[in-house]
Amino acid sequence: MSTARDTVAFLGTGTMGEALLTGALAGGLDPDDVWITARSQEHVDALTASYAVHGTTDNATAASNARLVVLAVPPEHLTDVLAEIAGQTQDGAVIVSLADGITLADMEALLPHGVAAARAMPSLTARVGHGLTLLTPGSSCSDAQADAVTGLFERSGRVLRIAEDQHEVLSPLSSGGPAYVFYLADAMIEAGAVRGIPRDLARELVTEVITGSAAWLRADTDEVATLREKVCAPGGTGVRRIATLDRLAVRAAVVSALTQAPEGP
Ligand SMILES: NC(=O)c1ccc[n+]([C@@H]2O[C@H](COP(=O)([O-])OP(=O)(O)OC[C@H]3O[C@@H](n4cnc5c(N)ncnc54)[C@H](OP(=O)(O)O)[C@@H]3O)[C@@H](O)[C@H]2O)c1
Incomplete structure (x- = not known):
């Protein structure tokens, strides 16, 4: 500095x-x-x-x-x-x-x-x-x-x-990155709320998860996909939830949103 x-x-x-x-x-x-x-x-x-x-x-x-x-x-x-x-x-x-x-x-x-x-x-x-x-x-x-x-x-x-x-x-x-991270955080908090978790508790959990994931991402030289696989044991709930995201084309939507000219004026 x-x-x-x-x-x-x-x-x-x-x-x-x-x-x-x-x-x-x-x-x-x-x-x-x-x-x-x-x-x-x-x-x-x-x-x-x-x-x-x-x-x-x-x-x-x-x-x-x-x-x-x-x-x-x-x-x-x-x-x-x-x-x-x-x-x-x-x-x-x-x-x-x-x-x-x-x-x-x-x-x-x-x-x-x-x-x-x-x-x-x-x-x-x-x-x-x-x-x-x-x-x-x-x-x-x-x-x-x-x-x-x-x-x-x-x-x-x-x-x-x-x-x-x-x-x-x-x-x-x-510069735009925080908006996408907050978008995901908001969706995760909403998922917690749907299952009855108070939003302030869900926010605390999600904040710790984002902070910890960022620290891990910085510290580890493995491919990002490899880090994700470590959280998703074959046949487990994590990998099946990721499969749901893929079926809903969330990954493709993110790539598309960040690479194509945005809609509107
Ligand atoms: N927001 C972001 O995430 C972001 C990210 C990267 C880059 N930027 C860039 O940062 C710049 C500012 O964006 P912003 O989001 O901060 O906009 P903003 O929230 O609308 O703030 C603009 C500021 O400029 C002042 N202002 C407007 N006309 C002025 C003038 N003629 N003389 C002096 N002050 C004047 C306004 O004063 P009043 O409050 O008195 O109206 C206000 O304080 C833009 O070039 C934007 O592209 C923004």
């Missing part, structure tokens, strides 16, 4: 911005080195009261006080916010976008010449210090700037530096 002192601005502090803020502060970032923005003054006031950071609705002011500027606004606001902060950033500042589908080239075209840009795709698990951030520093980033951005995200978890063209294929697993 990085211990380097750096000033940080989170422009937009909603679901993801607040998760990163929470994780980074717990990871040792000094609140006095942090600026946050939101659209409404009420939201800014609530955040500054909760976290003792500096806050404003003025993105340019926040950006001018930071070396690392994290754009955590909804993607449709990105262009406007970049225009607001253009010319207001410090020498050597790095602008980090979290917006899916907005390329480094898009960003660099909107930034004044020479301002460094990076693209990051974090996970909401940052809020509990177990984040996983896919990071691509732009070619405009020096090694020291890229390390500073890495250090910021490492305060709330792991960082994986990837090529920009890997974002599209990796982010459904990493």
